[in-house]
Amino acid sequence: MNIGEASGRSGLPAKTIRYYEDIGLIRPDRGDNGYRDYGADDVHKLRFLHRSRSLGFSVEECRQLLALYEDKSRASADVKDIATAKLIEIDRKIRELTELRRTLEHLVHACHGNERPDCPILEELSEE
């Protein structure tokens, strides 16, 4: 498929997809007309990139995560180490998002009006 369809299916702008090719993240085939030609597996990778980028992982981290998929012989210890480190990082992000959510919900529902600016939530945020 062309880049437009790959863009539509992955959610990434075509510009970004070309950029990811520039920096060597994805290597689509080329048709005789010079157009990029994406397969279903490319779209999977693009989706994955879209997600992990939006979740605060850097492009280099995404490159590592992607390597976990592409490594055919995933037995090596360093690959496992990377994955384990990412798992810890993901858990931390989930915890922080959950806290952020609680804080925000508190602000919206409970803390309306006059009990500011010395709202206890600000204190709460400074913990840990």
Added chain:
Amino acid sequence: MNIGEASGRSGLPAKTIRYYEDIGLIRPDRGDNGYRDYGADDVHKLRFLHRSRSLGFSVEECRQLLALYEDKSRASADVKDIATAKLIEIDRKIRELTELRRTLEHLVHACHGNERPDCPILEELSEE
């Protein structure tokens, strides 16, 4: 306190803190010597910025989130709208992180060796 201590307490590099001042996110006092002087509430805001940035919110989104704290009369509907939109976004991020975690864990523990590259996880990732 000076910027160094504010940096230590918030986890943000001093460079970043100065940048956030440049773009109008935080307005610390200045001492007679020209040094920036941060209060405890400033540190709270910096912590908050640190977190929300690392979770994939843009600086402009962080500015909105911060406005929720700073808005003394938080009765206005648009502020509530912003907060509600952020809550939805946070929920989505949590869901996606949870999926990413599951995927990664699967890769590390279950999917080792030869069942690739047509691993079912890639199919799974393409859903939704």
Added chain:
DNA sequence: CTTGACCTTCCAGTAACAGGAAGGTTCATA
């Protein structure tokens, strides 16, 4: 066979910092 919607490369701009130079301030120590 032209029109519009694709696609291409290339170059410039933006966002969100990070590094480093050049210089002022503060504080412990000699």
Added chain:
DNA sequence: TATGAACCTTCCTGTTACTGGAAGGTCAAG
């Protein structure tokens, strides 16, 4: 009192991860 380390300041440049736009080739429909 002086000197040196460890702070701080502004300013300017560089990097990352895109984004927009120009200039031009391709393709399917009318």
